[in-house]
Each structure stands twice: as C-alpha cells, then as structure tokens.
Amino acid sequence: MRVVYVEDLADPQLDDFTRLTDVALRRRLETDGGLYLAESAKVIQRALAAGHRPRAALLQEAFLAELAPLLEPFDVPVFVASADLLAGITGFDLHRGALVSMHRPELPEVAEVLRDARRVVVLEDLADHTNVGAIFRAAAGLGADAVLVTPRCADPLYRRSVRVSMGTVLQVPWTRIPWWPEGSRLLHEAGFTIAALALSHDAVDLGVFADAGHEKVAIVMGSEGDGLSRRALAEADAVVTIPMQHGVDSLNVAAAASVALWALRPRA
Numbered sequence: 001m002r003v004v005y006v007e008d009l010a011d012p013q014l015d016d017f018t019r020l021t022d023v024a025l026r027r028r029l030e031t032d033g034g035l036y037l038a039e040s041a042k043v044i045q046r047a048l049a050a051g052h053r054p055r056a057a058l059l060q061e062a063f064l065a066e067l068a069p070l071l072e073p074f075d076v077p078v079f080v081a082s083a084d085l086l087a088g089i090t091g092f093d094l095h096r097g098a099l100v101s102m103h104r105p106e107l108p109e110v111a112e113v114l115r116d117a118r119r120v121v122v123l124e125d126l127a128d129h130t131n132v133g134a135i136f137r138a139a140a141g142l143g144a145d146a147v148l149v150t151p152r153c154a155d156p157l158y159r160r161s162v163r164v165s166m167g168t169v170l171q172v173p174w175t176r177i178p179w180w181p182e183g184s185r186l187l188h189e190a191g192f193t194i195a196a197l198a199l200s201h202d203a204v205d206l207g208v209f210a211d212a213g214h215e216k217v218a219i220v221m222g223s224e225g226d227g228l229s230r231r232a233l234a235e236a237d238a239v240v241t242i243p244m245q246h247g248v249d250s251l252n253v254a255a256a257a258s259v260a261l262w263a264l265r266p267r268a
Contacts, residue, residue, distance in 0.1 A: 001068065001071045001072045001073075001074060001075070001076060001078050002075070002076070002077050002078065003064070003078050003080060004077050004078065004079050004080065005079075005080050005081070006058075006079045006080065006081040006085065007081075007085070009081075009085065009086075013056075013077065013079070014058065014079060016035065016037075016055065016056050016058075016101035017037075017056075017058045017079075017099055017101070034103055034104045035055060035101050035102065035103060035104060036101075036102050036104055036157035036158070036159070036162065037099060037100070037101055037102070037159045037162070038052075038099070038100045038101075038102050038162060038167070038170075039098070039099055039159065039162065039163050040097075040098055040163070040167075041063060041066055041067060041097075041098050042166065042167055043162060043163065043166065043167035043170070044057075044067060044070070044098055044100050045070060045167075046167035046168075046170045046171060047100070047102050047167065047170050048070050048071075049170075050105075050170045050171065051105070052102045052103065052104075052105055052170065053074070053102065053103045054071060054074050054076050054100050054101065054102055054103075055076060055100075055101045055102065055103055056076055056077050056078075056079065056100070056101050057071055057076065057077070057078040057079065057098070057099070057100045057101075058079045058081070058086070058098075058099045058100075059078060059079070059080050059081075059097065059098050059099075060080075060081070060082070060083050060086060060097035060098070061080050061081075061082065062083075062097060063097050063098045064078070064080055067098060071100075083097070104157060107174075107175040107176060108173070108175050109175070110148065110175055110177055110178070110183070110186050111186065111190070112175075113146045113148065113173050113174065113175050114146065114186070114187070114190045114192070115190075116145070117145035117146045117173075117190075117216070118145055118215065118216050118217075118266065119143060119144045119145050119216075119217055119219075119261070119264060119265075119266070120144065120145060120146045120147070120148060120187070120192065120216075120217070120218040120219070121135060121139055121144050121146075121147045121148070121218075121219050121221065121257060121261070122147075122148045122149075122150070122177070122187075122194075122218055122219065122220040122221065123135065123147065123148070123149045123150065123153045123221055124150045124153065124180065124181075124220060124221065124222050124223060124228055124229065124232055125150055125152045125153055125222070125223040125229075126149075126153050126154050126221070126223055126224065126253065127154055127223060127224060127225075128154060128224055129154045129155070129158045129159075129160040129161040129164070130160055130161075130164050130254075131154075131224060131252070131253050131254045132149075132153070132154045132155075132156055132158075132161045132164075132165075132169075133156070133160065133161035133162065133163065133164030133165035133169065134164055134165070134254035134257075134258075135147070135221070135253070135254050135257045135258075136156060136161070136165040136168050136169040136172055136174075137164070137165045137166055137168045138254065138257050138258040138261055139168070139172050139257075139261065140165075140168035140171055140172050141168075142258065142261035142262050142265055143261070143265050143266055144172065144261055145173065146172065146173045146174060147172055147173075147174040148174065148175060148176070148177045148218075149174065149175075149176050149177070150176070150177055150180040151176060151177075151178070151179070151180065153176075156169045156174060157169065180232070181229065181231045181232040181234075181235045184232070184235040184236075187218045190216070191215070191216050192216040192217065192218040193214040193216060193217050193218070193237045193238070194218045194220060194235065194236045194237045194238075195209060195217055195218065195219050195220065195236065195237065195238050195239075195240045195260075196220045196222075196228050196232060196233050196236035196238070196239045196240065197219055197220065197221055197222070197228075197240055197241070197242070197256055197257075197260055198222060198227055198228050198233060198239050198240075198241065199227070199241055199249060199250060200233075200239045200241065202239065203239040203240060203241035204238050204239065204240050204241070205240075205241065205243055206240050206241065206242050206243070206259070206260060206263050207243075207263060209238060209240045209263075209264075210263040210264050217264055219240075219257070219260050219261070219264065220232055220236060221253050221256065221257055222253070223253075224252075224253055240260070242256060242259050242260070
C-alpha cells in the first residue's frame with residue numbers, strides 16, 4: 001500500500017475514479033478493462049474478503065485508519081484527499097468517503113455454481129441495475145445459493161448494483177449463463193425444477209408450489225417491462241404467481257423475488 005495525498009483531481013492517476021458521469025469511460029473501465037468500483041467501507045471489506053484484488057483506492061482521510069489494515073498487503077496506491085476536494089468528483093457523495101477500483105474476478109462455469117445449490121435465481125434480461133442489486137441482497141438474506149444472469153441482463157458488478165446490494169453481490173455465487181433460454185437444460189441436468197414467476201391463467205399459486213417440497217428450485221425472473229420471454233416460459237416446469245389483492249396485478253421484480261425466496265426458503 002502506498003499512500004498518496006492528492007491536491008489535484010486532474011492527476012491522470014485518478015482516472016479510475018474521475019469523470020464518473022462519462023458513460024463511455026465507465027464502461028471501458030468497469031467492463032472492457034476488467035474493473036468494477038466498490039463503494040463504502042462495508043462493500044470494500046466484503047470485496048477483499050471475497051478475494052478480489054484492488055487496483056487503487058480513493059479515500060477521505062477519515063477512512064484511512066479503518067481501511068489501511070485491509071489494503072496494507074497490496075502494492076496499490078491509496079489516494080487520500082479532503083472531503084472538500086473530493087466533492088469535485090461527480091457522484092462522490094454516493095460512496096460515503098471510500099472508493100476502490102477492483103479487478104473483476106473470472107466468472108465460474110454454470111456447473112460449478114450449481115454443484116451444491118438448492119435454491120437458484122435466474123435473471124432474464126433485467127435492465128435496471130438497482131433491481132439487480134436488490135435481488136442479490138434478497139438472495140443473500142433469504143438463503144438463495146446462487147444467481148444466474150442471462151447474456152443481456154444488467155451487470156451485477158456495475159457500480160449501482162454493487163452499492164444497492166450492500167456488497168452481497170460479492171458474496172452470493174453467480175455467473176452468466178452463456179445462452180438463454182436454451183441454457184435451461186443445464187438446470188434440468190442438475191436436477192432443478194424451473195419455476196417461471198409470471199402472470200398466467202394457468203399459473204400455480206406460489207404457496208401451493210412451495211408446499212410441493214421440490215428438492216431443487218430455480219426461480220426465473222423476467223425483465224421489468226415485458227416480463228419473461230415466451231421461450232423461457234415454455235422451458236419452465238411450472239409457471240408460478242404471487243396472489244395479489246386490491247386490483248394490483250404484480251410486484252416490482254425485486255420485491256417479487258424477495259417474496260418468492262421467502263416462500264421457498266429452506267425449512268427444518
């Protein structure tokens with residue numbers, strides 16, 4: 001760890017952290033360049049605990065003592081600046097005084113993620129990073145063993161997803177299923193019953209489905225606007241719905257995932 005006190009935000013060494021509103025730069029750094037941004041001391045701690053390697057850190061001085069023991073083993077620059085100076089970086093107020101650029105870990109194979117899993121969430125083409133992060137937090141809190149995301153699903157390691165998940169995206173095993181919905185065969189081969197959460201005249205009540213006691217269940221959640229694709233519905237073993245009242249037909253996808261995971265939680 002090399003502590004560097006910053007007096008000029010134009011320093012090119014800060015490229016991982018500056019110009020955060022520039023979408024093209026963010027994509028280049030976080031996706032093509034193999035990096036993601038971890039915000040807040042709690043998320044940074046979870047990233048390091050998961051074995052992710054930092055590339056650089058940018059901290060308010062007040063956070064240096066807390067994070068120095070975690071960053072000490074790594075030969076990385078730790079840029080330290082005053083709160084007033086850091087306010088010049090767009091979006092800095094969102095990461096609570098601590099930001100670390102992390103190297104993205106290599107994603108595991110689907111079979112590896114499924115090997116010991118019993119409850120899995122599959123996210124088909126979700127576009128909102130906030131929903132993705134919220135679902136990961138629900139998966140961690142309600143006992144899901146893994147999350148699979150389709151090729152067109154929003155990035156779980158995008159800055160907003162990581163923040164909304166409170167770092168649980170760094171704890172829950174996940175990977176991208178390489179093709180979908182054809183990839184559902186990997187779930188069937190691993191012994192999973194695929195439950196598509198959707199509205200349908202012949203859908204099974206979530207409570208009834210949960211009471212059936214399936215040993216392995218994969219809950220498939222569709223995109224915010226269109227829901228699940230017809231092909232995904234066709235590949236499912238059951239279409240499952242959450243009973244609603246007062247004329248409300250459905251919940252937000254993150255809320256629906258939470259309800260489904262609670263209903264399907266492991267029971268003694």
